[in-house]
Each structure stands twice: as C-alpha cells, then as structure tokens.
Amino acid sequence: MRPLEEIRNQIFGESEDARFTAWMELYRSPEEAAKNEIRKIITDDNPLPKLLFIRFLARIPEEEAVASLLQLLQDNDDAIGNAAKKGLDKNHYELKNQRLLPLLHSRSDRTQEYAIEKLSRGGVVEAIPPLLSLLPQADDRRLLKLLSALRYLPDKRTLPPTLPYLKDPREEVRFQAVLILGSLHETGVAGIHKQLMPLLKDLSAKVRKATLWSLRKAPSQDDLVPLMTVSLEDPDAYVRREGLLGLCSFQTVETIHHLLTVLVTEKERIVRLQCEGVLLSMPPELLTSGLQKILKLKNDPVREKAILLFASLHQKSSFFFDFLVQELKRQKEDKKKILLLQAFGELADERGLPVLSSYLTGSPPIAYAAFSALIQIWKRQGNPDVTPYLQNPQFSPLLKQMVLRFIVRQAKSIRNQEALIPILTTFLDHANTNIRYLSTQILVQIAAKSTYGALLKTFLKEADPTAQKFLADHLVLLGWTDPDLLASSLAPYKDQPEIISLFLSLLKKEYASRDQFLKLFQALLEPPLTLHETVLRDDIAKFLLHHLQEDPTLLPLALEEIDKIPGSLPLLRSFIELLGFQPKSCRILLPFSLLKNWFETADEEKQNLIIDLMGLSSERSPIPFLVSLVANPSLSRLHSRVSKNLNKLIEASA
Known part of the structure; x- marks a missing residue:
C-alpha cells in the first residue's frame, strides 16, 4: 500500500477517478494501518471524510461495505445518518436487508425506523418476531410505524397481536390494524372475514373504507348483503362508493337491481357516477x-x-321500441309518459319520430318531453327538415325556441335552408324576445346578406340589449365587408338622420383595412346615400377624422375620393373646421405635395379650402409655398387668406 499521506491527498483531490482508486486501495488493504484509518474516519467528528467514504461504499456491493454503512447510519450527525441511508439504498448487496435485523433494537430513532421500513418492504419474514416484540412498549408514533410495517409481512403470526388494536380508541391505529387484516385476508389466512365484518360499523369512515378495501381483496358470497347495505345506507358518500366497488365481484341480476336502486335514491354525484361505472362493467x-x-x-x-x-345501451332495438310503444299506450299518468318519451330519445330510433310528433300538442310537460326526445333523434339522424315544426301554429313559443336552439347549433347541416329564411324573417317581428334573438343568430349564419335589410330593421326597433348588441356587431362587420350592401340597406333611412348617425357611430368602433375603408367611404358619398348632401355632412366629416386618427396615411386617398365627388366642397369645409379644433398634439400630417398639385388645378373656392388645410399642417413644409403665393400679384384675391394661414404656421412652429 502507498503511504497514507499520499492516499489522503488523492481522496481529497479533484479527480473522481483518483479518489475512487485511493479509497479502493485503502478499503482492500489487509494492513493494520489501513484498517485503523477507516476506523478513524468512521468515528471521527470530521463529516467530510465520512461523506466521501459513504459515496464510495454505495458502489461496493459487499458485506463489509454494508457493515461500514450501517455503522455510519448510527452516527450522531443527522446529515451523516441520512447520507448513509441513501448509500445503503444505492448499494446492491443482496443480503443487505438481513443485516438490518439487529438494528430493530437500536436506540437511534432514525436507525430503528429505517430498519423497520426496509425489512418490511423487503419482505424479510425473520423480522416478524422482533417487530411484534416491539409493539407493547411502542409510543404512538412508533406503534403506527410498526403496524404499517406488519401490513407488508402477511403472516398468520401477526394476527393475534393485531386483534386488540381493532378496538383501540385511536382512529389511525384501528386503520393500520385493518390494513394488516386485509393483507392476511388476501393471502388466505383463515378467520379474517369474521374479524372484518363488525368493522363495517366502525365510527370512523376511514376505518370502514379500509375494511371494504380488505374485503375486496378476497371476495366471498357472504359479502354481498353487507356490501349492498353499506352502498345504500352508510352515512359517508365515499364509504358508499367503496361499497359499490366491492359489488363488481358479484355479477348477478340481484346486483343489477340493487345498483339501479342506488341510482334512483342516491343524491351524491360521485356515488351515482361510481354506480353507473359498476353497472356498465x-x-x-x-x-x-x-x-x-x-x-x-x-x-x-x-x-x-x-x-x-x-x-x-340498446339504441335502435326493435324489441325495446315495441315495448315503449305498448307502454306508452298503456300509461295514463303524465309522469310515467314523460319517462317513456325520454326513453324514445335515448333509443334514437327514427321510427319514434311520428310517435313523438303525436304528443307535441299535449300538455306542456308532455309536449316538452316529446320535443326533447325528438331533438335527441335529430342530433343522431343529421340533416332533419325542421320547417314543419316552425310553421305549426299549434306549437307554443317554448317548443319553437327548442327548434331554433337546435338550428343555431346545427345550422350548416339543416335541410331546406331556403325555406327557413322567410319563416325566420317573419320571426324577427315575433313578440317573444328569445324567438327574435335565436332567429337573428340563424339568419346571420345562413343568409346574412339576403336578409341584411330585415336584420337592420330589427336592430332599429329591438329593445333587448343582448339581441341589439349581437345584431349591431354583425351588421357592422358585414357593412365593412360589403359597403354597397350597407349603402343600399341604409338608403331607405336617408331622411332619418338620427338612424344614419347611429350607424356611423357604430362603424367608427370597427376598422378593417385601408381598402375596405375607402370602399365604405365611397359608398357613403355616392348614390343612393350621397350623405354629404344631407344634414349628416358633419357626421361624415367626424367619421373621416376618426379613422384618419387611427391611420393618418388614409388622408391623401380620402381627399382624392372627396375631389371626385360632385358637390363635396361643403364636406371638405366641415372636415377642415373639425380639424381646426383638434389639439396640436393630435394634428394629422397633411400630404403637402398632394395639396400643392390639387391647388394648381382647383377653382378659387377650392383653392381657399386648400389654403386653410395647409394652415392646419403639423409641419413647416407649406410655408415656402404660401410665401410664394403672397409674392404672386395675380393671386391677390387669395392674399388675405394666405397671410392668415401663414401666420398660423409660423406661430405653431415658433
């Protein structure tokens, strides 16, 4: 072995490979000095060598490495003990769990709890006697740990010590004891069933649920009646739900009848949903x-x-269709008829349409149920002809609303759309607000252009704010899209300036594109509207100014459009007056080159207006041109107006 100092330097060095090599040399060395060094590392107060040693030991799947990790697990420093836990978890030595058995009696809580957990989860049955011996002296916390561990070691030896805990006053203790019985029941230990049954009446819902889990692991025919009772009568919804899950193992007509009873009587949605799931399984x-x-x-x-x-479950069943027809004829009570009519809707058989239609003129509840079923069939049928139902004078507004709501959702697939349009157009004058509103929604989808005038008329007299807003939004949107349609629809109201003014204010709220604006502006000035010739001239000027503030580059195009229209000078004058009232910060950049060219071909009246426009410019570019006009003797008639606007520009730029 190399000198210890050299090995230590490598252990604390930066190279992982060199560190591992150094640890391995120290770990494998038979020399007493190496063994003393390892003992010193394990017992010393310095945590760094211990942590590095744990990292090394985690990679050595040998008994000696596990023994060292177990020593470090019992270290007084929690950081070292927790690191040793992780090291043991990573170590792949096959018998490491068996080496934990002596630690069940450790004085260290951390060590003992780790041993309890790993031995139980690892299925080490040799741990059962020492675990059972710890039960009598255990405090509350340790007792729960021990009971939880025994659940993973299902052995009949655990039954006698567990039974007293089933009557313990502590809920969590009883809960853990029931889980132990559940694991024993699953493995077939005799006598468990009779121990579990009384626990279905435990005061704790948590314990009752655990009992049901335990019974479900090994179902018995004796469970059927108790499970039915629990699923129907237990005060806790989640316990009733667990009882229903237990019934999955009992596939009988009696069970089906019981599940239907639960569906009829149960008020909690989670229980009903579980019941439906069990039934359909x-x-x-x-x-x-x-x-x-x-x-x-x-x-x-x-x-x-x-x-x-x-x-x-049996849509379009001939057997069931005949059954429903016969039942419907037999029943006298409306309540039972309504149920059968609902069943026709669920059955979704087109043969039911004439049957349902015959009930549409019955009492309001009957008619409503029949129509609801009819619509259910329509949804599955697709492309129904609904016009007869809208035209029938015997049908109440409520039934017609139901048809209209169906059309709103299915408008694109409805047959005879052309025949629908005149019917819906007449509905625009209906006294019922909902019928008017639904009719407008459908017409906007299937015939917005051809009924634009009728929709506009409805908008002008509609009192309901929701319907009015819906109409306004769609009329404006279509007006921007098709200005000629808008102009022709507004023409009848030309002599009612308040209506045109209202619509112009709505149009100001939307703006599509430059081309659409110009087309709309042109439509407002040309026949049949020619609004600049009416008292609405100022409204048109405001409309123009509003959109110029949104997009100033429209001005040259708008001025060219005005220039093309005969008799449009009053409109230009109104626009100039409005522009003059704008704050300087809101002034529009005027197209000087266009105004200059325009001036050269204009008559005197228009020249005066162009000079006024130049005086409103937000830049100095018109000043040289206006000075040249003052210097031109042939234009002396304009000098006064030119001087006035020249002074405006000079003052504004000062």
Whole structure:
C-alpha cells in the first residue's frame, strides 16, 4: 500500500477517478494501518471524510461495505445518518436487508425506523418476531410505524397481536390494524372475514373504507348483503362508493337491481357516477337479461331507471321500441309518459319520430318531453327538415325556441335552408324576445346578406340589449365587408338622420383595412346615400377624422375620393373646421405635395379650402409655398387668406 499521506491527498483531490482508486486501495488493504484509518474516519467528528467514504461504499456491493454503512447510519450527525441511508439504498448487496435485523433494537430513532421500513418492504419474514416484540412498549408514533410495517409481512403470526388494536380508541391505529387484516385476508389466512365484518360499523369512515378495501381483496358470497347495505345506507358518500366497488365481484341480476336502486335514491354525484361505472362493467348479456327481467316488474321503483338505461345501451332495438310503444299506450299518468318519451330519445330510433310528433300538442310537460326526445333523434339522424315544426301554429313559443336552439347549433347541416329564411324573417317581428334573438343568430349564419335589410330593421326597433348588441356587431362587420350592401340597406333611412348617425357611430368602433375603408367611404358619398348632401355632412366629416386618427396615411386617398365627388366642397369645409379644433398634439400630417398639385388645378373656392388645410399642417413644409403665393400679384384675391394661414404656421412652429 502507498503511504497514507499520499492516499489522503488523492481522496481529497479533484479527480473522481483518483479518489475512487485511493479509497479502493485503502478499503482492500489487509494492513493494520489501513484498517485503523477507516476506523478513524468512521468515528471521527470530521463529516467530510465520512461523506466521501459513504459515496464510495454505495458502489461496493459487499458485506463489509454494508457493515461500514450501517455503522455510519448510527452516527450522531443527522446529515451523516441520512447520507448513509441513501448509500445503503444505492448499494446492491443482496443480503443487505438481513443485516438490518439487529438494528430493530437500536436506540437511534432514525436507525430503528429505517430498519423497520426496509425489512418490511423487503419482505424479510425473520423480522416478524422482533417487530411484534416491539409493539407493547411502542409510543404512538412508533406503534403506527410498526403496524404499517406488519401490513407488508402477511403472516398468520401477526394476527393475534393485531386483534386488540381493532378496538383501540385511536382512529389511525384501528386503520393500520385493518390494513394488516386485509393483507392476511388476501393471502388466505383463515378467520379474517369474521374479524372484518363488525368493522363495517366502525365510527370512523376511514376505518370502514379500509375494511371494504380488505374485503375486496378476497371476495366471498357472504359479502354481498353487507356490501349492498353499506352502498345504500352508510352515512359517508365515499364509504358508499367503496361499497359499490366491492359489488363488481358479484355479477348477478340481484346486483343489477340493487345498483339501479342506488341510482334512483342516491343524491351524491360521485356515488351515482361510481354506480353507473359498476353497472356498465357487468357483462353485456347479463346486463341485458337483468334489465329485461326488471322491465317485467310493474310497480318496482327501479323499473323507470331500467327503462332509460336499456334505451341508452340498446339504441335502435326493435324489441325495446315495441315495448315503449305498448307502454306508452298503456300509461295514463303524465309522469310515467314523460319517462317513456325520454326513453324514445335515448333509443334514437327514427321510427319514434311520428310517435313523438303525436304528443307535441299535449300538455306542456308532455309536449316538452316529446320535443326533447325528438331533438335527441335529430342530433343522431343529421340533416332533419325542421320547417314543419316552425310553421305549426299549434306549437307554443317554448317548443319553437327548442327548434331554433337546435338550428343555431346545427345550422350548416339543416335541410331546406331556403325555406327557413322567410319563416325566420317573419320571426324577427315575433313578440317573444328569445324567438327574435335565436332567429337573428340563424339568419346571420345562413343568409346574412339576403336578409341584411330585415336584420337592420330589427336592430332599429329591438329593445333587448343582448339581441341589439349581437345584431349591431354583425351588421357592422358585414357593412365593412360589403359597403354597397350597407349603402343600399341604409338608403331607405336617408331622411332619418338620427338612424344614419347611429350607424356611423357604430362603424367608427370597427376598422378593417385601408381598402375596405375607402370602399365604405365611397359608398357613403355616392348614390343612393350621397350623405354629404344631407344634414349628416358633419357626421361624415367626424367619421373621416376618426379613422384618419387611427391611420393618418388614409388622408391623401380620402381627399382624392372627396375631389371626385360632385358637390363635396361643403364636406371638405366641415372636415377642415373639425380639424381646426383638434389639439396640436393630435394634428394629422397633411400630404403637402398632394395639396400643392390639387391647388394648381382647383377653382378659387377650392383653392381657399386648400389654403386653410395647409394652415392646419403639423409641419413647416407649406410655408415656402404660401410665401410664394403672397409674392404672386395675380393671386391677390387669395392674399388675405394666405397671410392668415401663414401666420398660423409660423406661430405653431415658433
């Protein structure tokens, strides 16, 4: 062996490989000096060598390495003890758990608890006697550790010492004791079943649940009645749920009947869902035959649930369709008829449509149930013709709303859309708010352009704020998309400025693109609207200014558009007046080159307006041009206006 000092230097050096080599040399050396060095490391107070040694020992799957790790596990320093735990966990020596047996009596809590856990989880049956011997003197914390450990060592020797704890006043102790019995029950230890049964009435829901888990590990025919009782009557919903899970092992007609009873009486959703899951896990043939037997029971309260379940499980069943038809004819009470009508919907058989239709003019509850079932069939059928149901004057507004709601969700797949449009258009004047609102939703989907005028008319008189907002949003969106359609629809209201003004204010809230703005602006100025010739001239100017503030680059295009329109100078004048009232910080960058070219071809009236526009510029570029106008004797008629606007620009740029 090399000198110890050289080995120590490598152990504390930076190279991992050199460190491992040094440890291995020290560990393997038969020399007494090496053994003394290792003993010194284990017993010394310096933690660093211990931690490095633990890292090395974790990689050596040998008894001697495990023995050293067990020594370090009992170190007074918690950091060293916890590191030794991890080292032991990583060490792959096959018999390391057996070496933990002596540590069950360790005075160190950390060491003893580690030994308890690893021996039990490792299935070391030799640990059972010492574990049992520790039970009488254990405090609460240690007792729970021991009971939890015995659960993983299912051996009949653990039964007698465990039984007294089933009556312990501490809930957690009883809980752990039941889990021990569960593991024994699973392995077939005799006498466990009779010990578990009384625990189904324990005061603790946690203990009762654990009892049900334990029984489920080895089901017995004797469990059926207690499980039915628990799943129906236990005060705790989660215990009832566990009781239902236990019934999975009992696939009988009696069980099916019981599960249907639970579905009828249970109020907690989690329990009902579990019950449905257990019911549907039954073999299909058994479930079908069981339901058929229950259908023959005339006055059984679960029969109604069986009818609905059978319908959902056996859609389009000829047997069940005939059964429902006969039952419907036989029943006199509305309550029972409603259930059967619901079953027609679950059955989803198109042959049921005429049957259901014959009940649509019955009492309101009957008509509602029949229509709900009808819609269920429509959803599965696809592409139904709904127009007869909307046209029938005998149908109440409620039923028509049901049809309209169905169309809203299925509009793209509805047959006879063209025939629907006039019906829905008349509904726009219906007294019922919901019918109007639903009709507008459908028309927007299937015929927004062809009914734009009718939708606009409805919007103008709609009192319901929700319906009004829906219409406004879609009318504006379509107006931006198709300005000509908007213009032709607004034309009838040309002499009602308050309506046009309202619509312009709505249009200001949306802005699509430059091209769409120009098309819309053009549509507002050209026939049939020509709004600049009306009292709405100022509204048009405000509309233009609003969108220019959003996108100033639109101004040259808008001015060119105004220039093309005959008689548009008053509009330009209104726009200039509005622009003059804007704060300097909000002024728009005017297209000077365009204004200059425009000036050269304009008449005197338009030239005056162009000069006023230049005076509102947010930059100095018009100043030289305006000075040149003052210096031109032939334009003396303009000098006064030019001087006024020139002074504005000079003051603004000072």
